[in-house]
Amino acid sequence: MNALPDPKAQAAQAPGAAVFELIEVEKTFQIRPPGRRFTRETIGLKALDGVRLRVEKGTSLALVGESGSGKSTLLRVLLGLDAPTNGRALYHGRPIRDARAHGRDFARDVAMVYQDARGSLDPRMTIEALIAEPLRHFNIVPKDQIKSRVAELLNRVGLPTDAAKRYPAGLSGGQVRRVAIARALASEPSVLVADEAVSGLDVSTQAQLLTLLRRLQQDMGLTLVFITHDLGVASFLCEEIAIMYLGRIVETGPTDAVLNAPAHPYAAALRAAAPRFFEPMPEPLPGEIPSPLDLPKGCRFSTRCPAAQPDCQTRDPQLGRFGQARAVACLHPLASPET
Amino acid sequence: MTAQASPLATKAPAPATNPPAGPPKTKRRGRRSIFVRRPFFTVSLIVALGYLLAAIFAPYVAPYDPVLQSYDAMMQPPTAAHPMGTDSYGQDILSRTIYGARFALIIGFFSVIIGATGGLVIGLAAGLSGGWVEWGLMRLIDSILALPSLILAVAFIAILGQGVDKVVIAVGLSMIGPFSRTVRADVMRVRVQGFVEAARLMSIPSLQVVWRHVLPNVIFPLAVQVTIRISEAILVSSSLSFLGIGVTPPTPDWGLMIAEGRDFVSFAPWMSAMPGFALALLLIALSIVGDGIREEFDPKGRRGA
Amino acid sequence: MSDTNLLTVSDLTVHRGAAKILDRVNLSIAKGETLALVGESGAGKSTIATALMQLLDGAEVEGRAELQEAGDLLSLPARQMVKLRGRRLSMIFQDAGAALNPAYTVGRQLTTTLRRNLGLTRSAAHAKAIELFTSVGINDAEARLSAFPHQLSGGMQQRVMVAIALACNPDLLLADEPTSALDVTIQAQIIRLILSLTRERGASCIFVLHDLALASQSCDRIVVLYAGQVVESGPARDVLTHHRHPYTRQLESCVVEIGRHDLVAPEGTVPPHDQMPKGCRFATRCPRALDRCAGEAPPLTPANPAKDGALDHVFACWNPE
Numbered sequence: 001m002n003a004l005p006d007p008k009a010q011a012a013q014a015p016g017a018a019v020f021e022l023i024e025v026e027k028t029f030q031i032r033p034p035g036r037r038f039t040r041e042t043i044g045l046k047a048l049d050g051v052r053l054r055v056e057k058g059t060s061l062a063l064v065g066e067s068g069s070g071k072s073t074l075l076r077v078l079l080g081l082d083a084p085t086n087g088r089a090l091y092h093g094r095p096i097r098d099a100r101a102h103g104r105d106f107a108r109d110v111a112m113v114y115q116d117a118r119g120s121l122d123p124r125m126t127i128e129a130l131i132a133e134p135l136r137h138f139n140i141v142p143k144d145q146i147k148s149r150v151a152e153l154l155n156r157v158g159l160p161t162d163a164a165k166r167y168p169a170g171l172s173g174g175q176v177r178r179v180a181i182a183r184a185l186a187s188e189p190s191v192l193v194a195d196e197a198v199s200g201l202d203v204s205t206q207a208q209l210l211t212l213l214r215r216l217q218q219d220m221g222l223t224l225v226f227i228t229h230d231l232g233v234a235s236f237l238c239e240e241i242a243i244m245y246l247g248r249i250v251e252t253g254p255t256d257a258v259l260n261a262p263a264h265p266y267a268a269a270l271r272a273a274a275p276r277f278f279e280p281m282p283e284p285l286p287g288e289i290p291s292p293l294d295l296p297k298g299c300r301f302s303t304r305c306p307a308a309q310p311d312c313q314t315r316d317p318q319l320g321r322f323g324q325a326r327a328v329a330c331l332h333p334l335a336s337p338e339t
Numbered sequence: 340m341t342a343q344a345s346p347l348a349t350k351a352p353a354p355a356t357n358p359p360a361g362p363p364k365t366k367r368r369g370r371r372s373i374f375v376r377r378p379f380f381t382v383s384l385i386v387a388l389g390y391l392l393a394a395i396f397a398p399y400v401a402p403y404d405p406v407l408q409s410y411d412a413m414m415q416p417p418t419a420a421h422p423m424g425t426d427s428y429g430q431d432i433l434s435r436t437i438y439g440a441r442f443a444l445i446i447g448f449f450s451v452i453i454g455a456t457g458g459l460v461i462g463l464a465a466g467l468s469g470g471w472v473e474w475g476l477m478r479l480i481d482s483i484l485a486l487p488s489l490i491l492a493v494a495f496i497a498i499l500g501q502g503v504d505k506v507v508i509a510v511g512l513s514m515i516g517p518f519s520r521t522v523r524a525d526v527m528r529v530r531v532q533g534f535v536e537a538a539r540l541m542s543i544p545s546l547q548v549v550w551r552h553v554l555p556n557v558i559f560p561l562a563v564q565v566t567i568r569i570s571e572a573i574l575v576s577s578s579l580s581f582l583g584i585g586v587t588p589p590t591p592d593w594g595l596m597i598a599e600g601r602d603f604v605s606f607a608p609w610m611s612a613m614p615g616f617a618l619a620l621l622l623i624a625l626s627i628v629g630d631g632i633r634e635e636f637d638p639k640g641r642r643g644a
Numbered sequence: 645m646s647d648t649n650l651l652t653v654s655d656l657t658v659h660r661g662a663a664k665i666l667d668r669v670n671l672s673i674a675k676g677e678t679l680a681l682v683g684e685s686g687a688g689k690s691t692i693a694t695a696l697m698q699l700l701d702g703a704e705v706e707g708r709a710e711l712q713e714a715g716d717l718l719s720l721p722a723r724q725m726v727k728l729r730g731r732r733l734s735m736i737f738q739d740a741g742a743a744l745n746p747a748y749t750v751g752r753q754l755t756t757t758l759r760r761n762l763g764l765t766r767s768a769a770h771a772k773a774i775e776l777f778t779s780v781g782i783n784d785a786e787a788r789l790s791a792f793p794h795q796l797s798g799g800m801q802q803r804v805m806v807a808i809a810l811a812c813n814p815d816l817l818l819a820d821e822p823t824s825a826l827d828v829t830i831q832a833q834i835i836r837l838i839l840s841l842t843r844e845r846g847a848s849c850i851f852v853l854h855d856l857a858l859a860s861q862s863c864d865r866i867v868v869l870y871a872g873q874v875v876e877s878g879p880a881r882d883v884l885t886h887h888r889h890p891y892t893r894q895l896e897s898c899v900v901e902i903g904r905h906d907l908v909a910p911e912g913t914v915p916p917h918d919q920m921p922k923g924c925r926f927a928t929r930c931p932r933a934l935d936r937c938a939g940e941a942p943p944l945t946p947a948n949p950a951k952d953g954a955l956d957h958v959f960a961c962w963n964p965e
Contacts, residue, residue, distance in 0.1 A: 066827035067798075079540060100542070107542035119533035124555045133551075137543055172913065187541070202684035203854065203898035208909040210900065229827060232900035236907060259902050273828040274902055275857035277884065281839070284832035288799055 017092070019191055019223050020055040020078055024087035027073050034293070045292055047073040048084070049247040052319050052327075055240075057190075060217055060224035062234030062255065064270070065244035068289045071227050074244070075195055078225065079112060108138045111184035115196040117177045121168040127154070127179055128164035134186040153182040158212060174205035178212070185216070191223040192216075198233060210236055231274045235259055243267045246300045247292060249319055253326030263322055263333035265305045299331065307332060373635055380631035386624040394441040401434035405591040414607045424609040426599060428589075432609065435591035436617045442592050443621065446507050447573040453511025454572070455565050458518020463557070465519065466526025467549065477523070483516035489575050491516075496584050506585045510575050514568060521564055522557060529556045563636070567629035570622045577618055593618045649712070650675045650815055650848050651696075656707035656718070658691055658700065658872075663917035665691050665703065667872045670944070673816070673865075678839065678849045680859035680880070682895065683869035686914045689852045691872075693818040697735050698725045711816070730761045734809040736838070738821040740801035744793040750804045751789025754811060761812045776807040780837060799830035806838060813845055820852045835862050856899050860884050865956070868892050871914050871925040878947065878957030886957075888947050888964035890932045924962065932963045 027048040032039060047070045055061050065071045076082040077089050080100030089096045091106065099106040114120035121130050131150045135141055141149045151161050157178040168176055177197060184192060197213070198206045214237055217224045228234050234241050235255050242252040243266065251264040262268040272282040287304050290296055296303045302312040309332055319329040323337030374381045393400055409429035417424045423432040465476040483491065488510070495509035529535065530553065538548045579585030580594030588595060593614040600610025649672040658666040666688045673679045681689040694700045696709055696717055709717040714732060717725070729735075737743040745753060754776065755769040764772060770789075777785035780803040793801055802822060809817060819838060823831035839862060842849045853859045859866055860880050867877040868891065876889040887893055894910045912929045921927050927937040940962070947957040 066829060081536075081540070104542045107540065112537070112540055114533050114537065116533050120537045122534040122552050122556070124559070133538075133543075134541055137541060174913065203856075203895060204684060204910045205913070207898040207900070207907050211907055211909040230900070231828075231902050232904065235902045236900045236904055256903065269829060271902065273832040275855055275861055276901060277857050277860045277899075278881065279861060281836050281861050282832055284836060285829045288797055288830065289827075 017057055018054045018090070019057050019092060020053065020096075020225075021090040021093075022051050022053040022074075022077070022084075022087070023090070025051040025053075025074075025077060025084040025089050026086035027070075027077060027082060028085045043293065046295070047247055047292065048077065050318065051087070051247075051249055053242060053249060053252070055223060055225060057223055058221050059240055060222075060226065060238040061240040061242060062238035063225060063227045063242050063244065064229065064231060064234050066229060066270075066289060068246070068292070069244040070247035070292075071244050072195070073247075075193065075225075075227060078193060079110065080106065104138060108187045109189050110191045110193060111187055111189035113177075113180050113184050113192065113194040113197045115199065117180035117197075118168055118173075120180060121176065121183070123168055125167075126164065127159075127166055127168070127171075130168075130179065131164075131183050131186050134183060138187045140186065140188060149186075153186055156185070156216070157182045158208075174201055174209065177201070177209055181209075181212070181216070185220075189222070191225070193225045193227075195227045196229070197226070199228070199230065206233075213237060231259060231271060243270065246289060246295065248300065248329060249327075250301065250330070251322075251326070251328045252319070253322070257326060261335040263326065263328040263335045263337075264301075264330045265307045265334060266301050268334055269304075269306070301330075307334065373631070377631050377635075379627055383624040383627035383631070386620060387628055390440045390621050390624075391444060393437050394444050397438050397441050401431075401437045403431035403434040405435045405438040406430065406589045414603065414610070416607070417609060423613040424607070426596070426610050427603060427607075430589075430591075432596070432613050435596060436593070436614055438591040439593045439596065439614060439617065440621070442503060442586065442590065443573045443577070443618070446503065446510065446576040447569040449507045450510035450572045450576070451514065451565050451569050453508065454514030454518050454568070455561060457512070457515035458520075458522050459557075459561060461515065461519040462522025463526055463549070463554075466523040466530065467553075476519075480516050480519045480523075483513075484520065488513040488517070488571070489578055492575050492579055493582070493584065496579060501584060501587050503586055503590070506576050506579060509579070510572050513575065514572060517568075518561070518564065522561060525557045525560050526553060529553050559636070563629065563633045566632055567626065570625040570629070573618070573625075574622060648674060650677075651709065651711050651717075653692070653696070653709045654707055656692065656695060656705070656709060658688070658695055658706075659704040660702065664920070665872050665917070666695070668707070669869075669872075669874055671867050671874065671877065673848050673850060675815075675848055676843070676846050677865065678842070678851065678863045680851045680853050680863035680866045681869060682853050682856055682859050682866060684854065684895075684914060686871065687869040688872040689869050690820050692869075693735065693820050693850065693852055696818065697729065697733070698722070699735075730757060730814065731812045732814055733816040733818065734812070734814045735818040735820065736802070736805050736809050736822045738824055740805040740825075741793060741798065743805060744801060746793055749790050749792055750796070751791075754789070754804070754808050757808055757811050772811075773807075776811055777804075779841065780804075780807045780810075781833070782807075798826050799833065802826065802830075802834050803837070806834070806841065810841055810845070810847075813847070815847055817842055817847055817849045818852075819849060821854065822851070823858075824854065831858075856884065856896055857901065868895065871920065873925055874944065874958075874960065875926065876957075876959040876961075882947065882957045886947070888959040889926075889961045890930050890963075890965060891926050892959075893965060894929075924960070932961075932965070934963050936962050 025048055026046065028044040028046050030042040031045050033043050051074060063071050063074065073082065077084055078096065080096040083097045091099045128150050131153055132146050135146050135149055150164055154161055154163055159175060159178050163171065163175065168179065171179065198209045201209065210233065216222065224238065226238055238255055241255040241258050242249045243264065244250065245266045251258060251262065251267045258267060259271055262271050269285045273284060285304050290303060298313040298315055299317055302308045305312065312331055315331060317329045317331045319327050322328040322333060326337070407430060411429065412421065412425045413429040414427055415421055415425045421431050421433065423436060426432055461476055461480065465473045491513035492509045495512050496505060499505040499509055535548060535552055538552055576585055577594030580592045581598045583598060586592040586595055596614040597611045600607065604611055652672040654670050656666055656669040657664065669692060681692060683689050691700065695705050698717065705718050707718060711717050711732065714728060744750065751773055754773045758764050758769040758772055773789055774785045777788060782788050782800065782803055796804065822838065823834050826834065838849065851859065851863055863880055865878065866880045866883045868875050868883065868889065870891050876883055876887060876892045883892060884896060887896065897908060898910065900907060910929065915921065915928055921938060923939045923941050924937040927933045930937065942960045942962045944958045944960045947959055
């Protein structure tokens, strides 16, 4: 909502400017080979492999993938907690690690809502103290206005004012998520990154949080990066979607377009597997996600792909343009690009 | 707070998704107080407080001077004049036991403070540093832990000499090992929790993170440990006195009194039995109080509520 | 009608201390039928499953649960219950990783069940185990038998659980959120697997689910629970498309299907057990609540009283839709 004081960042805020831009990002972890506990040698595990992603200002992007797809690693790269092994990860045109290391502007501008909201709140602090911490740390309001600002934030996320005096342990799961959102909004960020912020909740609580998040995003003009495994949530909340499989984005574009006519067979399978009222149970994808230590040759999805052709086993497709606004990493896309 | 905030709350549009707050958990807990729910805890707390009062007001409570020797009243069984009998020097055992509480609690309290402070420093350093520093500190702690605290205290006494202050230091030093272990374990547990990363993400300087988020979450379990380990410290100090290397006679110390009565146990059992009983009762009371506090305030238990 | 039912639960009530977790729950399941218990957390849907298995600790259980040829499950002596578990009814848990013993190989856990319940010899049990593993879609079954639970993925662990649960051909399978810890593509695999295996064996299956869409895809009948009470039950299609209870509508309207852009979030949360309304328990949150609802609990009423045979679509509401 507030413009950044950083002149560099301001210069980059031309219309259509990217908040985040990832160019061929690769992240390799050195791990011990599985099953061999007493060895010093390590092998590389490619958690991210050739990720290209652009997050425009004011947009909402859903990052969708199953466990092992690398979405958590991508999140850590976006937040500057991990440096990419290869490639460039930029925030307003500047390397993210750099932006994080210098000054507090990045930390203030990019706020995070954790999947484990309860664990992300210090159990020995009251809700008021928890929300006041970023207010104080970033000097958002003068000292004497902190209390009223906390009450305002609680109100904005739909919590009663008397919640301020309580501890996280005294709140329900849905309320704790609201506190985490209020805390993230306290620093007046322009980017909100949320990791499975509505998963594991009852449907009515989930619906309450989803409408809250959408209202906040629209009212405050937030750029939203929302990690989820639920395509329904993605389609409700986000304009853009990026679907990940084994460390790579396999399809991206406007959510409705992608979900109405998925081009990548994996996106189609994911779409089909999502429960829908009275539809017959879909034929599920065979097998499980392969180990990133032992990537299939050629296309990484070829081992499970129902539409695999012979050349899929030899050529590794890169994420390439598919019509106007979409991109897909498949040699034989299912849909034809709309013009 | 509420006066300031309520106009704000009414002014802003009430969100449709306002969940009912429900009464705070703490209020519900307060309906039946801990003293009603835990009768053993209450009794033990009263006993422990009784000891504390007796220790503080010993000169007013004790009927005799604890070191007043009387050749007319040697080794008397419990009578109206001497409710716990007298020892081989004719000293009143009740008075000596009351004064003994003073030494027991002073030694127990201060040595545990030394142990906890040392343990906190070493444990924090080990838990936060990582790498070679952590490895070195942990091996140091391991080597301390290899010896039981009594043996260690004996070794320190051998270096420091005898006396109440020396006993406090010796017992305190011998307890640093176990305290460091638990502090380090707590630091390791807290360090990887989401709220520490969240603070890091907010670019809060690491020292501030330690001070504001790690320390409070470590201090509390440590405080519980302190209440539990006071009894251990008292036991070690009494053992030192019993072995004749702790507090010097004629100081009215329970361990010392038990040791003195040992030779007469067949015909004057009260000489050892009375201080022994006093010691046992205090240790049991302190353990129950410590356990009660731990179970009541453990955040893990509270989270489930 | 009731004598063809495999299981008939009547007036199942569970107290834990002062809290009434289940309140006079009635349900029945026919042979070969799949039934979904749906509702939000605190509705008591898992409690029903654990009560039927006599696995509920520290709670008072009242009512009856008549299993064909076995009698009342709730009052059976523990020794007879042990005999029934596995053979007549078995259970699959949400967290397969926690339900499997980490100290033994999955093969050993399966063969132990087989040998104890079916009295097979060691080699016969081994052969049967390979057969079962293959039937639940585990490739290379022989090698996977010697794997420890932690060496398997979540989906594989759940397959092992299914194999163990179906090892002795039970008549009734209770599946408590069997897929909510799994990825969607794996979820589809597991649900299909459970459905095809139970169908093959003519077994009945009670699913505990929170996903209404999934329930509509996988189950013949649906029981909607709110705060420990049945609010609506009947054939899946009737309950979901011609629902009468406002809570069923609310649950359904909260499901975010793909392509859905309007979502009306309901107000409030389930009241805590000690603050339950005296009348209809949903009255505090109900958009259609009348004065009567607060004071008087509505009974279960047939949805189509005119027609015969459609009696099993019932709801409990004073002001139905």
